[in-house]
Amino acid sequence: MLRPVEKQRVAEEIVEQLRELILTGRYEPGAKLPPERELSKRLGVNRASLREALKKLEHLGLVRIRQGDGTRVQNFMETGGIELVSYLLPLAPTSHPDLIRDTLEFRRIFGREVARLAAQRARAEDIARVRVAAERAEGDVSKSELFDIDFEFYVALTACTGNQVMGLLINTVRDAVRSYTPVLTQLTTPAEAVRAHHRALLAAIEAHDVERAAHIADEYLGRGAERVLSLMASGQLPPPEVRSNGSGRTDIASALAVEEA
Missing domain, CATH: 1.20.120.530 (GntR ligand-binding domain-like)
Incomplete structure (x- = not known):
């Protein structure tokens, strides 16, 4: 069941979770995210917050937003910058x-x-x-x-x-x-x-x-x-801790049914 994200940082949380899903390869280049209206409803957020988050992801080179084609995942190795x-x-x-x-x-x-x-x-x-x-x-x-x-x-x-x-x-x-x-x-x-x-x-x-x-x-x-x-x-180097916001990353993952190009 979906849980709403924290209202004071809605856009930031959406960015964090989608960014990780893209960077880990859960959503491959060319995959299409659900339409904005549908996605905002699934996530329990308003469209303004979702739109802000998607713009930030586009700025990072992770997605491409095109009118008539929606939002597609980019190949960040071709479109991203060193900040990634x-x-x-x-x-x-x-x-x-x-x-x-x-x-x-x-x-x-x-x-x-x-x-x-x-x-x-x-x-x-x-x-x-x-x-x-x-x-x-x-x-x-x-x-x-x-x-x-x-x-x-x-x-x-x-x-x-x-x-x-x-x-x-x-x-x-x-x-x-x-x-x-x-x-x-x-x-x-x-x-x-x-x-x-x-x-x-x-x-x-x-x-x-x-x-x-x-x-x-x-x-x-x-x-x-x-x-x-x-x-x-030799397996002696432990991995760093991945940040967790404690608000249910898998919830956003389950909310996103992406479509292949």
């Missing part, structure tokens, strides 16, 4: 097992090129910001704090590049990685190794040694990726 990574990572162990590997690969490539550009372009004030980020790791910090500090160190490095797109990308990656933080915190490199890495990379940036900076970042991020992948292969 933050929603896909919690689903990775069961629905997208290669995504963790792909994320680590991207982080290594991205971090290496960020270090290279930072060494080439960093100004005195940029280097000062990186130094402050590195000094945060020198104190007595917990594993979770060290994980955050290490990531913020690379955020500071990215600012050194002066590249706005890189800045926006690392913001998105940071949001995505946060969904995996409880797991990754367990894998944090020993504190002294993190500190040594920060000192070495900071020295390379200060010296504007482009190739050394790139090598230091690549080696460090590569070791981290290998550790995570090794634990995954």
